[in-house]
Amino acid sequence: MDDLKFGKRNKRGDWAPDAPIETAPLFDFPPRLKAVLHWLPHYFFPWNAIFAASAVAYWAWVVPSVETMQSISIGWAAWLYAVNAACVFLFYGAFELHLYVLRRQQNRFKYNGKFPSEQRSKAFWFESQNIDNMLRTFLSGVTIWTGIEVVMLWAYANGYAPWLSLAENPWTLALVALVVPIIHEFHFFCVHRLIHTPFLYKWVHSVHHNSVNPSPWSSLSMHPVEHLLYFGTAFYHLILPSNPVIMLYQLHFAGFGAIPGHVGFDKVEVTDDKAIDSHAYTHYLHHKYFEVNYGDALIPLDKWFGTFHDGTPEGEARMQERYRKRKERLAARKARLEAKGATQ
Template identity: 40%
Template sequence: MNATDDVLIAYRNDGEAERWNYRPPEPVRLNPLFSWPLCPRAVWDWYRGAWLPLTALTVCLTIAVAAYAVALPPLEQMATLRPGWILRIWLLNVIPQTLVAGGLHWWLYIRKSQGMRKKFDKRDLTRKNGTFTFDNQVLDNIWWTLGSAMTVCTAYQVLIFWAMANGWAPVITFAAHPAWFALWMALIPMWSGLHFYWVHRLEHSPILYKRVHAVHHRNVNTGPWSGISNHWYENLLYFTTYFVHLVVPSHPLHLLFHAYFQQISPVFSHSGFEKVIAKDTEMARAGDFFHQLHHRYFECNYGTSEIPFDKWFGTFHDGSAEATRRTREHKKQMYTR
C-alpha cells in the first residue's frame, strides 16, 4: 500500500462525508500541470476531461461559436455606439444565461429529474427567508443575475467591441494567426482563474465582504441561478477580466467565449450537483465540489482548481475532515486578530 492509498482510505473513512448528501469518492484534485515532477499523462487526462466531454467549457464554446456565426454584428457596425447593436449584445448575454440557468434549475430543482443523486447538500433551496431579496433564494438570484450581472457584463463587452472596431484594441483573425488564435482560446480559462482568485480574495476583505460579497454568500446551499448572483459592485470587479482583450490580441470570438465562460460556467459550478443525470446515464459534468466547499466553509478555495493558488497560500480544502479542521482553525485566527 502506498501513500496515495493511505490518503484515500483516510478520506473515505473520515467524518466529513456525514455533513453532505453526496461527497465525491476522492479528494478534490488540482490541475496536474502545476505538479512536480510533471506527469504528461495526468495533464493530458485533465485537459481531455475539460474540453472533450460535455462540460461547462464545451457548452460555453459551443454557445460562443453559434452566437458569433448567427447573431454577433460585424465589427464595422460596432464602430459607432448605437442602441441596435448594443441591445443585440445584451440579448446575446441574457438569452443563453436564462436558457442554461433556467433549464438546469428546472431539471434539477423543479422537475427533480434525478432526485438527490449526486447532490452535494442535503437541503433544498431556501424559500420564505428574509435573508434574500423577495424572501426567496431563487428569485433573489434571478434578480441579481439578470438585473446586475447582465447589465455590467454587457456594458463592458460593448466597450471592448467598440474599441476593437475602432482599432483601439488589437484584433487578430484566424487566417493570419491560427496558432495564437487556438492557444489564446485555450488560455482564457486559465486567465479567468488567475483574475478570479485575486478579485475574490479582495472581496473577502472585511469591508467588501460585509457590504458587497455577502450578497453572493447568502447562498450557502447553491443553485444554478446562484452562479453570478452578485452585488453591483462585485460585478464591476468580477467582469474586469474582460479588459485583457484591450491589450492582448484577440478575435471577437475570444471575447464571446470569455464572456460565456465567465457568465455561464458558474451556472454549472453552483448547480449543487456533481453530474447531470438522465435516467441512469451521466450526461454532463455540472457542479464543482471545490467551490461548493468555499460556499460551505467560506475561508477556503478562493480560486479555482485550474491554478492552485489556494494550495500555494494554504487555503486549499480537498473535501476531507482534516481540511475542514484546518479551515475552521484558520477562520478562528482570522476573526480573533
C-alpha cells in the same frame, strides 16, 4: 444512479463525494506528462467546448457588423442584451428545471440535501432565494455583462484592441484560446480574495454569499460592483493579441461558466446510467465555509496560499487549525491594544 457508490450522505441528507478534490496536474512540478494527458480531455469537454462553441455562434449569428459596432448605439446594445438574457434564461433555466423544479434526480448527488424553495429567508428579496437570484442576474448581471461586451466590441471595431486574424495568426490565437480558462482562474482568484476583505465583503460580496445553499440562479446573483469586477476578465483582451471571438469566449466562460460551480449537484444525470461531472464541490465548499477555495483548482493558487480544502477530514482539520491560529492572532492583537491603552 446510485450516488452512494460515489459518496456518502449524512443524517441531514447532505451528500459528499468519496474522492478528494484534486488540483489540475498542469502546474505540478516536476511535470507529470502522463497525468496531464489523462486530464487534458476534461479541460475541453464538456464545459469549455460548450462555451467556446457559443462564442463562435454569437460571432456568426448575433454580433452586428464591424461598421455598426464602430459607434455605440442603444439599438445593437439592446439586441445583445436581449440575446444574452434569452440564452441565460434557457441555459440556467434548463438546469433549474431539471434539477430543482421537476427534481428528476431528486437529491441524488446533491451536496445540500435541502432545496432553496423549501427555505425562506429575509436575506433575500421577497424572502425567496430564487426570486432574489433571478432579479439580480437579469437586472445587474446580464446588464453589466452586456455593457462590457459592447465596450469590447466597440474597441475592436475601432482598432483600440489587438485584433489578429485567424488566417494569419492561427497558432497565436490557438494559444490564447487555450489559456482563456487559466486567465479566468487567475482573475477570479485575485478578485475573489479582494472582495473577501472586510469592507468589500460586507457591502459587496455578502450578496453572493447569502446563497449558502447555491442553485443555478445563484451563479450570477451578485452585487453590481462584483459583477463589474467579475466580468472585467474580458479587459485582458485589450492587451493580449486576440480577436473578438476569443474575447466573447472569455465572457461566456465567465457568464455561462458560472453554472457548473453553483449547480449544487456533483453529477447531472443525463440517462439512468450516465452523468456529467459538474466539478462543483470545490466552490460549494467555499459557499459552505466562506474562507477556503477562492479559486476552482485549475491553478493550485489555494494550495500555494494555504486556503485549499479538498473535502477530506484532513482538509477540515487544516481549515480549523488555520481558523484557530487566526483567532489567537486577533486575540493577541486585541490584548496588545488594550495594554497600550491602559498605559496611556
